[in-house]
Amino acid sequence: MNEEEKVKRVEQRIQLLERLLQAKSPIDEVFRVIAGDKEDPEIAFDAIIEYFQRKVNWKEKILLPINDHLFIVCKDGKPIVKAACGYEFGDFRVNWKVFCKIRVRRNTEDYLEIYPWWQHAHPYFMELREYYCPGCYKLLATEAVPIGHPVVFEFLPDIVTFYEKWLKRPFPCGKVEFKDLTNEYIKNSIKI
Numbered sequence: 001m002n003e004e005e006k007v008k009r010v011e012q013r014i015q016l017l018e019r020l021l022q023a024k025s026p027i028d029e030v031f032r033v034i035a036g037d038k039e040d041p042e043i044a045f046d047a048i049i050e051y052f053q054r055k056v057n058w059k060e061k062i063l064l065p066i067n068d069h070l071f072i073v074c075k076d077g078k079p080i081v082k083a084a085c086g087y088e089f090g091d092f093r094v095n096w097k098v099f100c101k102i103r104v105r106r107n108t109e110d111y112l113e114i115y116p117w118w119q120h121a122h123p124y125f126m127e128l129r130e131y132y133c134p135g136c137y138k139l140l141a142t143e144a145v146p147i148g149h150p151v152v153f154e155f156l157p158d159i160v161t162f163y164e165k166w167l168k169r170p171f172p173c174g175k176v177e178f179k180d181l182t183n184e185y186i187k188n189s190i191k192i
């Protein structure tokens with residue numbers, strides 16, 4: 001595939017993502033996109049990066065989307081998590097949830113705001129955590145876990161290996177060791 005053809009296909013794919021993510025797509029198109037991913041994963045990847053890059057109004061390069069509001073971006077040579085609204089969470093190896101505004105539901109009264117009577121977890125055992133973006137208060141994630149359970153790290157990609165070994169491209173940011181830094185961050189920032 002030559003460069004021109006590649007650019008054209010990335011562009012077509014961006015249009016497709018636009019329709020899919022705005023839920024304007026007919027169902028057969030959705031299936032075609034899912035099936036098409038296997039044929040052309042690189043085009044699919046470039047298109048999704050470009051799609052989000054055009055949506056946000058900041059300039060840092062998106063390295064990998066986490067969801068439709070959070071992205072791993074390259075900031076001053078370091079991969080960090082940044083929100084579409086512009087809020088910066090810090091090193092992507094620290095679970096972004098620990099920087100969120102968090103609402104915890106752990107009594108019947110709180111559960112009943114969103115669940116029908118006794119269809120919620122028992123507050124003696126479980127709590128429901130809601131993670132809100134500190135920049136815009138968008139609800140980013142929820143988790144129902146036993147009380148005291150560590151914050152669930154949903155997605156920690158080995159991003160350097162992904163670029164170098166899977167995409168076979170140089171990593172377009174400062175290389176970092178693949179490591180979960182969440183506990184270290186908590187240890188250094190909480191004073192008892």
Ligand SMILES: [Zn+2]
Nearest residue numbers: 085133135136
């Ligand atoms: Zn936000």
